[in-house]
Amino acid sequence: MASPLAGLGIAFCLGILLGACLKAPVAALFLFIFLSLIFGIIFIKQNTRFNLCVLCAVFLSGAALLRDYQILPNCHIAKLIPYKSGPVSLIGVIDNDPLCRAGYASFILKAEKLGINQAWQKTCGKVLVKAARKERFFYGERLFLKGRLYRPFSFSCGKFNYRNYLKHQNIYLILSVRSGGIVKRLEKDAGNPLKSLSFRIKHRLREAVVKNLSFFSAGILNALILGDRQDLPKYLLEILTNLGTIHIIAISGFNVGIVAFIILLILKIIKIPRKPRHLLTILLLIIYCILTGANTPVVRATVMALIFLSAYFFKREVDIYNSLSVAVLIILAVNPWQLFEISFQLSFLSVISIVWLTPRIKSLFAQKTDKIPWLRFLILTFCVSSAAWIGLLPLVAYYFRTFTPISVLANMIIVPYAALITVSGFTFALIGALIPSFAPLLAASNELFILVLFKINAFLAAVPGAYFKLPEIPFVYVLLYYALLAVIVNSPLFKADGPIRLRSGSTLKQDVRRVDKGKKLCYI
């Protein structure tokens, strides 16, 4: 089997689902994992039985991890607060890049000490702080705050539930600091130095964009390259959602790929040798991942990019299902609740759909078309766009209650165009941050590109029948759709050329030589 980690990833996900549905005692789950391990040792020489034991252990580990995650430590702030509490004092460190708007700041605080009625105790856990303050806050600042703590309200919008959304980020409480409340800075730079550096770079890039572009264009460009959606116009957000092209502003594989390409190109131009170039790209991609907020799609894309880049050092071929599984295992091991997040499901399902369906859809076209470059590009763009659309159709209908037939065409036009804007915007922001006097030279072209992007979106959204609003869909229909899709795609009508394989750091000649030797090819 070329993708051994895929099985483990699926078993782990199913285990987490079991943990969420079945309130099994954690001790019992530990016992069963232990038994699976014992049987694994007994059957170490028997292939099938050993594999079954390992899959069973990984499956149960998923369930045990989620059950363990649901139990909060005794010092957790959510356990120390009575149901109705008066004003409290809190000392903690800012754990993310704060969102600061006119007279209002919002950030996540890692709680350290909690004071109720002048009695102080050590605590742990995260709190979402909403402070009515004009001053700017920064990551890593240790603050003393006085305000009112309350549990998030459980309001829902479609399938989205605010309390669950925060719970999935390990936030169980909100601290509200009114304009008269106390906020004191106790210390600076108490956070992680790498995170601190990443956010400083982000602020420099954002400033360069905001200084040189109009408010409208800066909002779009910051969303496209930094994942900063705070100034994005709401009507544009709505258009992108309806067209099914919202992924271009959600930092994901698309953006990470372009950024990796730009970094590699710059390093190549300045004649950095291949190994240091790959190493430096890995480091810069990690910084990029942190500065964009390290959301699930960007972590997934960064892990896959790191595997792809590091494959060069190990001289191995990359199997995309394996690298995807590594990303799944890493993200869920850190936070198993992510499995229930829409962004996690859409991100992974879109990649699986593209990898699985694109070669099959492409097989419907005559092979002659491969010889004409522009036609090949057009067909490939169509196949990728259709694959993502077919793969995400039921989930989009289930969560957002929309059906977007325009999505295939919109993605065929907007994705290549957004790639151009991302490249030009990133170059502009970099130059603006390094040599501010050069930035105005590139500003006008970026303004134009963004305006055209908006016009294309507005035009496509106005096409009759571009999207429809749907009634609520039962989840069983989603499962039925995927079962039917699997049957259709595996029928003789669709004949895949083989899975997409990525090669890293070697020329075609070298790869052919390695295949000839028949020794060194294996999968990560």
Next chain:
Amino acid sequence: MYNLTPQERKVILFLICLSLISLAVNYAAKLNSPIATLLNPGSGCNKININRAGYQELLDLQGLTPSLAEKIIEYRQENGPFVDLAELKKVKGIGERRFESIEDCLTLE
């Protein structure tokens, strides 16, 4: 199914074993505070010198508020170093109960 070599199988078993132990220890620490203290010595009380401790060190003491930490530093600047730990009770805001709660974490040496 996978065709793994005996070495690969041993590595997989070892990794699952390691994860199981970590999960179990983490779970036990959540349920039982003494285990948590045992695993995280930093969470216990490390004695600090009251005559040398800075603002942040004083804040780390369980039971001391930022204003009390400031008052201790002010008292030290005005009256010189503490000769006896009980002298702390002269700082406004530190009563008998609060002094008892922090006494074990303080030293003069």
